[in-house]
Amino acid sequence: MKPKMLMRILLASLLLASLGLSAASMSEYELKAAFLLKFAQFTRWRELPSNQFNLCICGEHPFIDHQNWFAHKTLSNRPVSIQTINVDGDFNNCQILFVNFANQHEMSSLLEGLHNQPVLTVSDSDTAWDAGVMISMSTEPNRVSFRINNSAARAAKLELSALMLQLAKEVK
Template identity: 30%
Template sequence: MLVLCMIFSGSASLAQIGENRLKSVWMEKFSRFIEWPDTDTSEYFVIAILGNGEINHALEDLYSERTIKGRPVRIKVIENAHDLNGCNILFVNSDHDGKLDEIVRIVRSKPILTIGDTDGFAKRGLMINFFIEKNKIRFEFNVSAAKSSGLSVDFRLLEVAKIIKSS
């Protein structure tokens, strides 16, 4: 438990590590506490990025030659939530705020870990949403969204998250 708290404590300040790079690192850490259904037999672990944002470059740089869950990572920038085939993680940039309700409807029952960093995104149906508190990156977790996705979430992840209920 101590190790988990250290992983998610945000012990490095935002000044020490770039905010978007730190969020990108956390995505891999989240994957350690999530189990996808056995039906996912893709050669790649796919992180889809919906829209344009500052995090796009950090994700592309960090995961260009890495693996998650023993598979090479493929970053896929998309503009439409209907293009999510084979996606394991979906990051929704703030420029899709107006389309979030539609995005949540599309992914609701799919085994896709949904992540954002815009105020209110977890409450509106994404599973994980980053926020800043005392100059540290924290995250909130929507348990209802996770249950409807079919993903299995390790309780240790929930112990260090701010739990959010859908609106």
């Protein structure tokens, strides 16, 4: 096994262990929800609202069935609030936006509208990476991997940790 792959496996295991979870005991979307929270922990915003941390969902709603998984979770000492937003909605209060559209044009249009706003965009849609999402998750046998568009994150004045960049399958 290549040293870089071994390091990724070790770091991913540590990431899950820090959640107190085992990938084998979680459904696909529980695991992706855990990754969303970890992405937030490894991202630095210049300014956060004082009362809650908003995780917004737009498009197909895979997390709706797992919404209770976020109950009583906190990020940066703020309770996590899940909000479902329509494509023409207001994303200004979102810290993370999970977006999922099968149509790349819809995805691209939404992401262009967020251009340079401090919203961490995450998706598991096949069209997301080419559309410009900041973090694109994909399911592989027995694990979730992700790619990072660090240029888009920096343009939005978000700072992604070096550890998260090392864990990514690809960084651009």
